Amino acid sequence: MNLITISGPPSSGKTSVIIKTAAQLMQKGLKVAAVKFDCLHTDDDIAYERAGIPVKKGLSGALCPDHYFVSNIEAVVDWGLQNQFDVLVSESAGLCNRCSPYIKEIMAVCVIDNLSGINTPKKIGPMLRMADIVVITKGDIVSQAEREVFAARVHAVNPAAMVMHINGLTGQGAFELASLLMTGRREITSLKGSKLRFSMPSALCSYCLGETRIGASYQMGNVKKMNMEEQP
Amino acid sequence: MISNESLLSASIATLHKEYPYINQFLEAYPFLSRQPHDQPLARILLELESQDEDLAFDAQSFLNQMREFIVQMQEFLGQNEGNVEVITVLPGRDKHGNPEAYESVELLKGTVTSIVGPTGSGKSRLLADIEWVAQGDTPTGRSILVNNRPPDTDWRFASGRKLVAQLSQNMNFVMDLEVEEFLMLHARSRMVNDAETLVQRIIAKANELAGEKFGPQTPITALSGGQSRALMIADTAILSSSPVVLIDEIENAGIDRRKALELLIREEKIVLMATHDPILALMADQRIVISNGGIAKLIVTTPEEKLMLSELEHYDRKMMAFRNQLRIGGLLHELKES
């Protein structure tokens, strides 16, 4: 089975791109499944099911969804292997832009959209910087110049990645992504012993554990303070 | 070839001097600019690695990415950009698997080809084939030649080398910038020399195409539909890196379409135009007829059609004049051609 991790900011077009790309793979006779990791709510499972793609969803609730991803991806992979899928796609929405759910030697795709603003590539950190393929969506509604500027910014942050433009609505570009994923495919039989591409932060403070009161005496664990003297 | 070692021994100041474009890359690491600029990078990275968790920073991948960026920039700057003379589309098959019945379509620099056919007939696929530089490996089985040769696979992967620029009626400016600022941003991202002159030229050209004039300080999101289209076309003609320009159904309102095509031709673009407007279709040198996902035929615009074009343009001017007459509250009556 092939595992592909796809992540990107909320509403950037991940599900749209995955469904269009999966359709191309399924046309070639491959069995494709998906898993969605999110925080509080997602309807993506319905979208996948409607597209004929078997799906699992995991909501992290009070936990960071990327930490939750790492603790659960192995079980999801086992589910995929048992069901003999050819391709398993994991979708996760990067929320704080700090983590990235990419695993060494597993294809990593970051989906960002042209509408998110030209400073976004700088802001999203490892999720963009460590991806093998960067997919830019929503090019159908902005100008050529904006597409070029945005792509240049992406390239500056991750020069090693292959940058592709996909229209999540029409699926233009999805065929190309599908062939790219198949060229770079790598069969896996387990994730045991695999490693994350980037460490996740060890933010563990009293608020992670449910504290609601404000004030220094309630703050315990890994607490970090702003420097109020420093320039903005 | 640049090595990680040579980068490690350089200071930030030296990097800036040797690779002026490195700024674009370093921008994503604002904490680096707060480090001493005269110290070797090796020392700075060692220092930063002790706080890497806060910065989400990995020195090794930073270094690899920086090297990759420099290598690609050197390649990009060293390449002769106006180098696509002709793109050739070799036949594949239509949706039903029937072979396409044309020999080859040549798209030459500085010429216009229109694309006609019902919606959903396969225009996007044709475009995607060109963009991907298909080598018999797309659903149509077509092959694309660049300058009469199969291209090196690099075409697909280099982000700075997109073959096709696109303009369509649905596209809008979304950035919160003024015209001049915006064009400067685009020019800088393209790393052209003499950005100011180019930007002024784009503004002047766009104003020639637009019905109503606009200034360099107008916010791009405040431009009218016609003005936006005019600016997009002038910018794409003069500043886009892509040799091929696809225009998708540009409406007649607020923009001089003939002048727009002339500008793209003068800037030596390979122009493709999806349209059902007879005036636009006949302005082209040739047209591709698409049906059932395949290219059904290639028609070279005939001399007779060119004659019809001037007749159509006559009606078009007449309609335009009537429209203006209506707009200013006048009565419609036979107008003399100017």
Ligand SMILES: Nc1nc2c(ncn2[C@@H]2O[C@H](COP(=O)(O)OP(=O)(O)OP(=O)(O)O)[C@@H](O)[C@H]2O)c(=O)[nH]1
């Ligand atoms: N115009 C346009 N809209 C798009 C494109 N791609 C996606 N969309 C729209 O953007 C919205 C969000 O798309 P999704 O695919 O749900 O995004 P997502 O990243 O999966 O979102 P979450 O999983 O909720 O984070 C939907 O309304 C899509 O129809 C595109 O290329 N162009």
Ligand SMILES: [Mg+2]
């Ligand atoms: Mg989604």
